[in-house]
Amino acid sequence: MESLLEQRNLLFDSVADSMEELLILVDSECNVMYFNRAAKEALGLTEGCIGRHVFDELKIWIVNDDRNHTIIHEVLKTRMAQKGLRRQTIDGRELLINIVPMSTASTRRGVLITAQNISHVIAMEQELDMAFALTLPNSKVEYRLKSIPEYQDLYDTDTKFITITGVIADGGHRHVVNCLKIFSVLVAKGVTRLIGIDKDSLVQAFIFHDLGKSQPVLQTGDKVDPKIVFENGKLHAARGADIAKYYYQQKDDIVTIIRYHHHGESELPNDFPQHLLPMFRLFQIVDGLSAAVTRGGVNVSLDVHDCVITIQEVNRRPQYNGTRHINLYTGQSEWIPIA
Numbered sequence: 001m002e003s004l005l006e007q008r009n010l011l012f013d014s015v016a017d018s019m020e021e022l023l024i025l026v027d028s029e030c031n032v033m034y035f036n037r038a039a040k041e042a043l044g045l046t047e048g049c050i051g052r053h054v055f056d057e058l059k060i061w062i063v064n065d066d067r068n069h070t071i072i073h074e075v076l077k078t079r080m081a082q083k084g085l086r087r088q089t090i091d092g093r094e095l096l097i098n099i100v101p102m103s104t105a106s107t108r109r110g111v112l113i114t115a116q117n118i119s120h121v122i123a124m125e126q127e128l129d130m131a132f133a134l135t136l137p138n139s140k141v142e143y144r145l146k147s148i149p150e151y152q153d154l155y156d157t158d159t160k161f162i163t164i165t166g167v168i169a170d171g172g173h174r175h176v177v178n179c180l181k182i183f184s185v186l187v188a189k190g191v192t193r194l195i196g197i198d199k200d201s202l203v204q205a206f207i208f209h210d211l212g213k214s215q216p217v218l219q220t221g222d223k224v225d226p227k228i229v230f231e232n233g234k235l236h237a238a239r240g241a242d243i244a245k246y247y248y249q250q251k252d253d254i255v256t257i258i259r260y261h262h263h264g265e266s267e268l269p270n271d272f273p274q275h276l277l278p279m280f281r282l283f284q285i286v287d288g289l290s291a292a293v294t295r296g297g298v299n300v301s302l303d304v305h306d307c308v309i310t311i312q313e314v315n316r317r318p319q320y321n322g323t324r325h326i327n328l329y330t331g332q333s334e335w336i337p338i339a
Contacts, residue, residue, distance in 0.1 A: 016034075016036040016037075019036060019038055020038055020116075021038060021114045021115065021116055022035075022036070022038045022039040022042055022043070022095075022113075022114065022115040022116070022117075023035065023036040023038065023039060023112070023113070023114050024036075024039050024054075024112075024113040024114075024115075025102070025110060025111075025112055025113075026054050026072065026110050026111050026112075026113060027109070027110040028076060028109060028110050029053075030053055030054045030055070030072060030073075031051055031052060031053055031054065032045075032049050032050055032051065032052055032053075032054055033050070033110060034050075035049070039115075042093075042117065043089070054072070055067050055070075069221045070220075071085065071099060071165050071166075072099060072111055072113075074154055074163065074165060075099045075100070075101050075111050076101065076110070076111060078154065079101045080101070080154070081098065081099065081100040081101060082098070082099045082154075082165065083098040083099075083100075083296075084096065084098070084296040084298065084299075085097045085098070085099070085152070085165075085166065085296055086118075086166075086296065093117055093119050094117070094118050094119045095115040095116065095117060095118065096115065096116045096118045097113060097114070097115045098113070098114045098115075099111050099112075099113050100112045100113075100114075132176075132177055132180065135203075135207070136207065137248055141207065141208075141211065142173070144172070144211050145170075145172040145173040145176055145210070145211070146169075146170040146172065146173040147170075147172070148170075148171055148172025148173070148210060148213050148215055149167055149168060149169055149170075149171050149172075149215050149217075149218075150168040150171025150172065150174070150175060150215075150291075150294055150295060151164050151166065151167060151168070151171075151215075151218055151295070152164070152165045152166035152167075152168070152295050152296050153165055153226075153295075160225065160226075160227075161223050161224060161225055161226075162223070162224060162226050163221070163222070163223050164218050164219065164220050164221060164222045164223075164224070165220060166220060166296070167218065167219065167220060168294065168295070171294060171295075172210050172213060174294050175210065175290050175291060175294045176206055176207060176210070176290075178290040178293050178294050179206040179286050179287060179290040180203065180206055181290075182286050182289050182290055182293070182300075182302070183202060183203070183206065183286050185302050186282075186286070186302055186304060186309070187199060189302065189303060189304040190304050191282065191304050191309070191328075194278065194306075194307055194328065196275060196276075196277075196278040196279060196328075196329075197278060197279055197282060197328070198253075198279065201251065201253055201254050201257075201279065202257075202279060202282065202283060202286075204244075204250055204251075204254050205254050205257045205258055205261075205283055206283075206286070206287075208240060208243065208244040208248065208250060208254070208258055209237070209240050209244075209257075209258045209261055209283075209287070210236065210240060211239075211240045211243045211244070212235075212236045212237070212238070212239025212240035212241075212242070212243055213231075213236040213239075213240070214231055214236060215230075216229045216230065232262075233262035234262045234263065236262075237258060237259055237260065237261050237262045237263075238259055240258050240259075241255045241256075241258040241259035244258055253273070253276055253279075256272070256273065256276060257276060257279060257280055257283050260272065260280070261280075261283055261284060261287060265277075265331060277329075277331065278307070278328040278329055281326065281328050281331060282309070282328055285309055285311070285326060289311070292313075292315065292320075298313065298314070298315050298320075299313070299314045300312065300313050300314075307327055307328045307329045308325055308326065308327050308328070309324075309325070309326045309328065310323065310324070310325050311323065311324045311326070321337065321338040322335060322336050322337035322338050323335075323336045323338075324336075
């Protein structure tokens with residue numbers, strides 16, 4: 001007669017093998033402990049992989065840097081999950097990966113890796129990129145956006161340093177595309193029906209707002225002080241505004257939004273046009289959400305009620321999880337954290 005433990009193991013195997021997601025357990029030495037049927041079929045695994053190093057056997061993603069200092073090691077060290085990571089397999093497939101620590105308070109047991117094949121999503125995004133390119137004023141703008149990197153990172157609350165966990169080479173382009181995606185959701189929910197919200201002006205502001213951005217050259221694994229290595233956003237905003245005005249003859253309202261998009265409302269000059277405040281607030285909402293989405297690990301849902309935007313956010317940094325209500329006309333904001 002089967003023991004209770006054997007019954008539980010069989011139940012676990014049955015549940016894991018019924019999943020469409022790839023599931024892999026890795027111990028604290030990065031050796032494979034378990035994989036389900038989806039992982040076996042997608043990655044060509046065999047029972048001989050058990051006990052072997054994850055990067056020797058799975059080829060789950062391309063490791064360009066020191067394989068002893070990877071995102072798996074960061075999760076083992078910090079015991080903080082990393083979710084929404086994109087990695088490419090050796091054969092070119094795109095995976096969306098979550099890495100979750102499996103540990104107690106006193107010991108490190110390993111990590112649980114789950115992954116989905118999102119190659120079809122990437123193909124759709126490439127089609128969107130091609131469509132987006134048709135809206136750009138010229139190839140120089142597209143080249144500039146695709147040359148601006150963005151970085152994924154882990155923040156150490158004790159040292160105030162960040163560890164770079166991923167490099168998005170075309171991050172500037174991806175950020176603008178995500179801005180337009182988020183804005184399109186809000187448009188569908190009626191935000192541009194509000195007086196003071198002009199769709200065409202905001203689209204142009206999204207396209208031009210980061211053209212003046214200058215990023216440092218960083219690699220995965222670098223530990224840096226973000227206040228030192230990254231330029232103050234107000235400086236690149238001013239350059240972006242000048243580019244929009246003097247090279248592309250954008251309207252004054254668009255230039256003004258770009259120039260001040262990294263300012264808090266209390267920092268705006270006395271002559272800031274009051275009629276632009278609703279559109280300025282909406283721009284900052286979309287810009288901030290896109291930055292979080294582009295760098296990974298964030299899921300948002302949006303709604304519009306009259307002049308109030310409601311944002312529900314699920315973030316790998318739990319302090320940001322919750323619901324925000326922002327009034328575009330008054331600027332009043334309410335934050336309700338997830339209990």
